[in-house]
Amino acid sequence: MCVSKAGRLVVLVSGSGTNLQALLDASADPSYGARVVAVGADRDGIEGLVKASKAGIPTFVEKLGNYPTRADWDAAIAAKIAEYDPSLVVSAGFMKILGAPTLEAFPVLNTHPALLPSFPGAHGVRDALAHGVKVTGCTVMLADAGVDTGPIVAQETVPVLPDDDEAVLHERIKTVERRLLVEIVGRMVREGWTVSGRIVRIGNQTGGEST
Ligand code: GAR
Secondary structure, three states: OOOOOOOEEEEEEOOOOHHHHHHHHHOOOHHHOOEEEEEEEOOOOOHHHHHHHHOOOOEEEOOHHHOOOHHHHHHHHHHHHHOOOOOEEEEOOOOOOOOHHHHOOOOEEEEEOOOOOOOOOOOHHHHHHHHOOOEEEEEEEEOOOOOOOOOEEEEEEEEOOOOOOHHHHHHHHHHHHHHHHHHHHHHHHHHOEEEEOOEEEEOOOOOOEEO
């Protein structure tokens, strides 16, 4: 897998798109090295698509329900992403598992509001809170075919406070998550990365590669 230095990002969203907005804000500075060339979603009517449109970024929506099979949707979203020739796809609150057509064609970075491998899935914040953890956080990882199982690129911790509910804790995590995602995407596109087994290293090479 080789990644050009062009830093063309396709960002996938399913909700409010605050991680997307953080990437849009960072890429306003040319020295960041990456720019969002398209935003994709699996549903209409979400704030993430509004944020993309306000920034003048092309958008596309591929709804699973519009395809006879999951495999057809997998092929369709991969084809749509390919139209924008990204060097990196960022799944930023995209609440679908991407299939082989996308994962085999592009490196995909994912972000999750918990310290993986604990609390994967759609309710990472709720599940961590219910478990009674005192520290949680966020994880940026390369996507694979599993649910939040890919090689971990970066993590940061966030405290759980006694009166937290899911929304309050998620907002505290997202403040850290946005900064971490922006930092890691920028470093990956500027410095490249390698993957050896589950170990991801950023820097000291001209492009991303898997071993
Ligand atoms: C983020 O916290 C992201 O980690 C989470 O959705 C939120 C999206 O926020 N993703 C998952 O839980 C995926 N398992 P945003 O739409 O404001 O960027």
